[in-house]
Amino acid sequence: MPTQIHHTTCPLDCPSACALEVTLQQGQLKGIKGDAQHPFTQGVICGKVARYGAVQNGPRITQPMKRVGPKGLGHFEPISWDEAMQTVVAQLQSRISRYGAETVWPYWYGGSMGLLQRKALERLTHRAGFSRMKGTICSFVGVSGWQAGVGTFYGPSAEDMAASSDLVILWGINAVSTHINLMNFVKKARARGARLVVVDPYRNRTAKLADEHLNPRPGTDGALAAAMMHVLLAEGLANRDYLARMSDFDGEVEAHLSHKTPEWAAHITGLSAETIRAFARQYGQAAAPYIRMGLGMSRQNNGAVNIHAVSCLPAMVGAWEKPGGGAMMMSHGAFGVNIQAITAPHLVDGTPSRELDMSRLGAVLGDAQLAPPVTAMLIMSVNPAVTAPDLGAVYRGLTRDDLFTVVHEQVMSDTAKFADILLPATTFLEHEDLYSSYGQYTLQHAEALLPPPGACRCNHDWVNDLAQRLGFTEEVFQRNLSETVAQVLADSKLPPREQWSQRWHNVTPHEADRYHRNGFGHADGKFHFRPAWGNTAMPALPDHWAVNRRDLPSDRAYPLDFMTPPAHAVLNSTFTLSADHEQKLGEPTLMINPVDAAERGIVEGDWVVAYNALAFLRFKAHVSEDVRPGLTLCESNFAAHAFKEGISLNALSHANAVLPHGGVAFHDNRVQVEKVD
Numbered sequence: 001m002p003t004q005i006h007h008t009t010c011p012l013d014c015p016s017a018c019a020l021e022v023t024l025q026q027g028q029l030k031g032i033k034g035d036a037q038h039p040f041t042q043g044v045i046c047g048k049v050a051r052y053g054a055v056q057n058g059p060r061i062t063q064p065m066k067r068v069g070p071k072g073l074g075h076f077e078p079i080s081w082d083e084a085m086q087t088v089v090a091q092l093q094s095r096i097s098r099y100g101a102e103t104v105w106p107y108w109y110g111g112s113m114g115l116l117q118r119k120a121l122e123r124l125t126h127r128a129g130f131s132r133m134k135g136t137i138c139s140f141v142g143v144s145g146w147q148a149g150v151g152t153f154y155g156p157s158a159e160d161m162a163a164s165s166d167l168v169i170l171w172g173i174n175a176v177s178t179h180i181n182l183m184n185f186v187k188k189a190r191a192r193g194a195r196l197v198v199v200d201p202y203r204n205r206t207a208k209l210a211d212e213h214l215n216p217r218p219g220t221d222g223a224l225a226a227a228m229m230h231v232l233l234a235e236g237l238a239n240r241d242y243l244a245r246m247s248d249f250d251g252e253v254e255a256h257l258s259h260k261t262p263e264w265a266a267h268i269t270g271l272s273a274e275t276i277r278a279f280a281r282q283y284g285q286a287a288a289p290y291i292r293m294g295l296g297m298s299r300q301n302n303g304a305v306n307i308h309a310v311s312c313l314p315a316m317v318g319a320w321e322k323p324g325g326g327a328m329m330m331s332h333g334a335f336g337v338n339i340q341a342i343t344a345p346h347l348v349d350g351t352p353s354r355e356l357d358m359s360r361l362g363a364v365l366g367d368a369q370l371a372p373p374v375t376a377m378l379i380m381s382v383n384p385a386v387t388a389p390d391l392g393a394v395y396r397g398l399t400r401d402d403l404f405t406v407v408h409e410q411v412m413s414d415t416a417k418f419a420d421i422l423l424p425a426t427t428f429l430e431h432e433d434l435y436s437s438y439g440q441y442t443l444q445h446a447e448a449l450l451p452p453p454g455a456c457r458c459n460h461d462w463v464n465d466l467a468q469r470l471g472f473t474e475e476v477f478q479r480n481l482s483e484t485v486a487q488v489l490a491d492s493k494l495p496p497r498e499q500w501s502q503r504w505h506n507v508t509p510h511e512a513d514r515y516h517r518n519g520f521g522h523a524d525g526k527f528h529f530r531p532a533w534g535n536t537a538m539p540a541l542p543d544h545w546a547v548n549r550r551d552l553p554s555d556r557a558y559p560l561d562f563m564t565p566p567a568h569a570v571l572n573s574t575f576t577l578s579a580d581h582e583q584k585l586g587e588p589t590l591m592i593n594p595v596d597a598a599e600r601g602i603v604e605g606d607w608v609v610a611y612n613a614l615a616f617l618r619f620k621a622h623v624s625e626d627v628r629p630g631l632t633l634c635e636s637n638f639a640a641h642a643f644k645e646g647i648s649l650n651a652l653s654h655a656n657a658v659l660p661h662g663g664v665a666f667h668d669n670r671v672q673v674e675k676v677d
């Protein structure tokens with residue numbers, strides 16, 4: 001039969017939200033490539049999504065199942081959808097009658113970034129009065145830091161950078177592996193003569209392409225930025241007119257920064273004072289310097305402070321006034337999509353229910369004093385048995401005999417193995433959705449291209465089914481996907497889908513808004529060097545905040561920093577169950593500097609154990625100068641079965657809430673490493 005070409009959008013948690021061209025034949029996915037017509041995708045997609053057929057056509061959950069063995073082992077037997085849902089309803093009603101509605105905790109995240117599928121559980125939470133989820137696990141810390149200074153979540157686009165910037169700084173973002181389309185625009189800027197500088201603690205794939213790579217110690221970005229501002233002020237490279245007009249900069253801020261010398265920062269960052277001073281001069285002398293900030297540097301206990309300090313640099317030199325200058329961290333603030341037709345906040349009856357921190361999953365499930373206790377979970381679009389911190393505590397919680405767990409999933413993930421009832425979920429090719437983005441400026445609509453296999457249902461439909469079986473009859477639980485899309489667009493005062501002139505709707509802010517020329521997102525319209533953290537323990541001005549694990553007496557027995565940055569071969573944990581992706585990912589490897597390896601008698605390929613107070617895991621050693629002395633890391637994600645211990649990387653990650661509003665310091669851990677037989 002002939003092949004068919006269709007268009008859709010990548011649903012995965014990535015800034016690009018790529019427009020895709022999909023080839024189908026006889027109801028099977030045959031190929032995926034980037035849409036060459038899309039202004040941001042421009043035909044480029046990552047290799048992992050290009051190989052998505054290994055997931056789509058691979059082992060899938062296609063029928064409801066109930067657990068028949070111990071939790072966590074994945075022993076199930078098939079049942080009908082009706083039996084599964086009747087069991088779910090009976091179990092929820094029993095627990096609610098004993099403890100109240102807050103005993104149920106819906107838990108979801110970014111397995112699908114489509115607005116309708118991702119947010120579906122919120123409307124049921126609002127109507128039923130279930131415990132709400134505080135979605136802290138990814139961007140919460142970074143958002144707090146950016147909000148403190150800039151106040152709005154948009155900025156100059158990649159297209160702006162490609163056309164006009166003469167200095168591109170990728171700070172805390174390994175774009176080659178996590179935002180490949182951005183590199184397409186960086187390439188265009190470099191073809192004009194722009195210089196590329198990468199700031200990242202290790203020499204990753206992006207750093208290897210840079211004109212210059214700065215590798216500060218993890219969590220010291222604030223010190224580097226403060227010292228750069230010291231140089232800019234001391235050497236007349238600051239734009240004092242811009243500072244006076246567009247920021248709250250004053251003599252107090254300047255006096256504070258006068259003490260943040262490159263020599264001071266050198267001791268903290270591990271960079272030489274000469275390197276810091278040269279970088280500051282390079283930045284201050286550029287005509288249109290552009291900083292693309294990633295969330296990587298926010299994954300520290302001082303992450304918000306670091307993000308804020310770096311965000312001060314464009315204001316210091318007035319880079320926002322220059323085409324191609326300024327900075328960008330996230331673009332989602334430009335979309336203005338009203339999602340109340342999806343989440344239905346109007347259904348909250350009186351006082352909103354309690355909010356539980358998703359990043360503290362293990363602690364919440366293990367809290368004997370929590371009233372009411374969490375005795376039921378509805379889990380979709382997330383795999384916390386891999387992605388949550390302090391996995392030991394998470395595993396203990398998920399194996400509680402009194403916890404009833406429903407998991408809606410495409411594949412047999414590590415979390416699915418803990419389910420009491422396991423429901424089959426659709427992939428993005430099998431349902432309709434709307435997609436915004438946090439890295440570019442197009443709103444996209446995607447239709448279902450393939451029929452769901454077996455009894456698979458999308459998030460939207462199974463949530464509505466559950467709501468109706470619980471007796472909720474409101475209109476929001478009756479609408480189908482197409483009706484909901486239409487309502488969202490109408491509520492957002494956006495054109496109906498059939499009136500879009502292209503397969504996407506461009507929401508790029510006007511140039512003056514992208515560059516904040518009419519003011520920043522605070523009541524006074526100014527950029528804020530003084531962050532309103534709402535917490536007096538945090539620095540009142542741009543600075544280094546010494547609260548990293550290496551600063552804590554409790555962690556001094558563990559001499560090495562340990563990070564878990566994203567791997568090139570997989571994007572989220574869904575891919576770890578594909579044999580093709582798993583082969584490309586390889587076995588868990590611990591990168592360690594030759595100096596640290598020699599001190600421990602470790603050579604390339606040795607088996608080593610990394611451990612701290614939480615857990616220990618075995619790795620193959622990769623001895624490399626790509627990591628600085630004192631730093632070890634393993635690029636993630638891995639399924640639990642990749643480790644001999646039967647638990648994944650985040651067993652070594654702490655789950656303490658990062659100030660000011662919560663989040664996880666995934667890259668701020670300490671370990672000891674030893675050679676093992």
